[in-house]
Amino acid sequence: MNMASCDGVSSEIRTLSGRPARGTAEVLFVGTQCNFSHSLISVTSQELGHITVAAALSFDDFRSLSELTGERPTLLVLDEPTMRGLTEEDRTYLLALNDVALAIAFCTGAFGRACYEDAELRRRAASILPLNIRLDVWLSVIKLVAHGGNYIFPEIMSSAGVAMPAAVPDELGLTQRQQDVLRLVADGQSNKRIALSLGLSVHTVKLHLRNASLRLGAHNRTEAAMRYRALRS
Secondary structure, X not given: OOOXXXXXXXXXXXXXXXXXXXXXXXXXXXXXXXXXXXXXXXXXXXXXXXXXXXXEOOHHHHHHHXXXXXXXXXXXXXEHHHHXXXXXXXXXXXXXXXXXXXXXXXXXXXXXXXXXXXXXXXXXXXEEEEOOOOHHHHXXXXXHHHOOOXXXXXXXXXXXXXXXXXXXXXXXXXXXXXXXXXXXXXOOOOHHHHHHHHOOOHHHHHHHHHHHHHHHOOOOHHHHHHHHXXXXX
């Protein structure tokens, strides 16, 4: 993968077919075409299978569509140039997206370490990964993060000389949002009521349930909730 950055002209969020996306995908890559090329996004989409993937050239494109439609991805992956270019207002908006998992794909080790030491990114348990890694490793990491896991590139932890932050996923590998959804399912609530209770869309609730089910090896929402409650008791 190309470590270099290049300037892209702002455009709307597009699917792999090149057509404008009607809503935000479940996994959205925001960054230059040099870093997130069509071919990289395509092979990543194939690896993720049923999880929808799209790309945007700028944070403004993502934010404009998000504010217009109210739809947000479950995972937002930003490259280093995008992160560096965020205004204070954009950064505040990004960090306030509590129902969206964050991942930073860095080009330079120094920026990766800076992200790792950033208290606000640590609080959000943002995953931090390099762009210049083998494709098979990239796919494995993105798949892990897309299914609710957390990843920090080991070398930036050792270089920073600080301990690894507490990960958002618990010992079962579930994020806080997944746990919240499972608890409400176990209480007999419908996806619509869960969405209203947590301030999420029904689509996002379903995705959290699907990812939690994969983690727990369950075949449906009821089984996932029962397994979660049994493991927690």
